[in-house]
Amino acid sequence: MLEILKNVSGLAGGGLSAYGAWVTAKAVMLSEDQAIWIGLPRISGSDRERQLQHPNVQNLLASSRAAKTGLKWVALGVALQTVPSFIGLMQELVAR
Numbered sequence: 001m002l003e004i005l006k007n008v009s010g011l012a013g014g015g016l017s018a019y020g021a022w023v024t025a026k027a028v029m030l031s032e033d034q035a036i037w038i039g040l041p042r043i044s045g046s047d048r049e050r051q052l053q054h055p056n057v058q059n060l061l062a063s064s065r066a067a068k069t070g071l072k073w074v075a076l077g078v079a080l081q082t083v084p085s086f087i088g089l090m091q092e093l094v095a096r
Helices: 001-026 032-039 048-052 055-095
Strands: none
Touching: 001 048, 001 055, 032 048, 048 055
16 A cells, blocks of 8 residues: 555656646747847837847747756656656556
8 A cells, every 4th residue: 555655646746747847838938029028128129030139039039948948858857757656556556
């Protein structure tokens, strides 16, 4: 019974961590328009292509991509860590 509880809690913890990584990744995803809105003053009158080339906008977009990539790796790592718990739970349930 303790083994089942250990495996279930491992799976639940992994699931919560993966969900947290997914929610965070969604929060840091910026569109080009959002990056322009955040990174430039409202009175910048240049066209969209010039606005996208502005260093502030480029930095925001690069940070967004890097955070999204990093959180995908976190989610993958969590998924790999939950595999032993899943296997152990299946073995315990089959043995009963």
